[in-house]
Amino acid sequence: ADKPFVKTFDELLSSHFSPVETCAKACGSDVEAIVAAFKDAALENRKLLSMASKCKKPADQATLEKAVGPLMAAMQKVDTLKDRRSKSFNHLAMVAEGAACFQWVCVENTPAPFLGDIIPGSEMYCNKILMEFKGKDEQQTAFAKSFKAFLLELQKYIKAEHTTGLMWNPSGGTDYSSGAAPAPSSIPAAPQPPAGGPPPPPPPPPAGFFDELKKAPAPSTGGGGAAAVFAELNALGEKGVTGNLRKVMKEEMTHKNPGLRQSSVVANKPKPGGAAASGPKAAPAKKPPRKEQAGNKWFFENCDNDREMAVEGNPKTAVCMVQCKNSLLQVKGKVNTVQIDGCVKSSVVVDACVASVDIINCKSVEVQVTDWSPMITMDGCSGVIVYLSQRCVDEDVAIVSSKCSELNVVLPPKKEEDDPVEIPIPEQFETRVVNGQLVTTPVAHVGA
Numbered sequence: 001a002d003k004p005f006v007k008t009f010d011e012l013l014s015s016h017f018s019p020v021e022t023c024a025k026a027c028g029s030d031v032e033a034i035v036a037a038f039k040d041a042a043l044e045n046r047k048l049l050s051m052a053s054k055c056k057k058p059a060d061q062a063t064l065e066k067a068v069g070p071l072m073a074a075m076q077k078v079d080t081l082k083d084r085r086s087k088s089f090n091h092l093a094m095v096a097e098g099a100a101c102f103q104w105v106c107v108e109n110t111p112a113p114f115l116g117d118i119i120p121g122s123e124m125y126c127n128k129i130l131m132e133f134k135g136k137d138e139q140q141t142a143f144a145k146s147f148k149a150f151l152l153e154l155q156k157y158i159k160a161e162h163t164t165g166l167m168w169n170p171s172g173g174t175d176y177s178s179g180a181a182p183a184p185s186s187i188p189a190a191p192q193p194p195a196g197g198p199p200p201p202p203p204p205p206p207a208g209f210f211d212e213l214k215k216a217p218a219p220s221t222g223g224g225g226a227a228a229v230f231a232e233l234n235a236l237g238e239k240g241v242t243g244n245l246r247k248v249m250k251e252e253m254t255h256k257n258p259g260l261r262q263s264s265v266v267a268n269k270p271k272p273g274g275a276a277a278s279g280p281k282a283a284p285a286k287k288p289p290r291k292e293q294a295g296n297k298w299f300f301e302n303c304d305n306d307r308e309m310a311v312e313g314n315p316k317t318a319v320c321m322v323q324c325k326n327s328l329l330q331v332k333g334k335v336n337t338v339q340i341d342g343c344v345k346s347s348v349v350v351d352a353c354v355a356s357v358d359i360i361n362c363k364s365v366e367v368q369v370t371d372w373s374p375m376i377t378m379d380g381c382s383g384v385i386v387y388l389s390q391r392c393v394d395e396d397v398a399i400v401s402s403k404c405s406e407l408n409v410v411l412p413p414k415k416e417e418d419d420p421v422e423i424p425i426p427e428q429f430e431t432r433v434v435n436g437q438l439v440t441t442p443v444a445h446v447g448a
Contacts, residue, residue, distance in 0.1 A: 003053035003169075005161040009046055012157050016150045017042065023143035031091045031143070034081040038095050041074035045102050048166075055176060057168035067176045068105055075099050090132070094125035094144065098151050100307070104158055105166045112159035117310060119151050120349050121328055124366060127387065127410065130419040141419070287323075296336075303327045315354050321346070340365060359384060373397060382406050387420075401425055 133140035353373035368387035426442035
């Protein structure tokens, strides 16, 4: 029989995930699909819990990977449903980021704190939904709140039932077959070959085709030197090589007819260096990812689609994130500075900074400060969203921007039942000369 922690997980799904499914029905078919895939992953998690209650922990890594394989496949399917072209991308991203929480089954000693690192990535998209549909569509906000509540309850369950990792049965058996095959709906079916089979082969050449080729005279490659050349010229007769040329009439001469010069096409002269010089320039070689510490500095460079980056520093640590795409970096503890340079569609979660958080030449980047930073600077950026903590608001954090566009700051809600408030940073300014001095103020566009 299953142990009590399996039944507790069933109660968790029944009481806290059922509201998520109910709210998803009002958010569109794509949201329903990803929530259904998320539930498949939750059920695979439940199968693994049931297996752990009856079996001892696998002795080798290969057996353990085979046992958790169906769960990993179900999580991967959730991630494939995150379509950036969808109007509900924030909903899909919130669920896809939350699905990473099921990796807790592979985390030893600290599975509950592991969820504490994963949930903020999902919560960032949850806040976007709350801001977008505040006062407009309560069903959308209810979906976001219910999903966030489920993740928090999952973290409480893991902290209470699996404090130091997945609880295997020390006196159990070794039959891990229940985890060998994934659920039928967890992995998409393999694509079928096109109907009708492969295209037919081309028809054979006509009769005598190769015979004609054999009859064609081969070009003369024999010797003879200059004597052979003059012999061919003499064979052309009295008129020589110009005998078959016709006279060019005056109306055909381009130097006497400007209209002909306008219609003529002059061939491009080849550039020195051969054909390679005229071709398109080769794309620069992609640099390998770099994650290393050099003294008091941590470097995260050239990372693509990496949502697992994390570093824990001290007040002397400097963290640099450079040329990263679609990645998430979590900076834990209090560090000296955080620099984000040349990143695209990436997110950074910072606990606390002694000096500043610097964002340089970035596009579509999100930065969240969970505790405190005295200054946040942005230079040459576009599409940046900064999420501030209540302490940053209370202690007047300084935000400095230059040569930027589409900057927004999200303030925490004043009350627990309220939603976060998003405020844009001005981009257009008006400067006037007042008493011999320049006075600059943001431009306010007031509608009629």
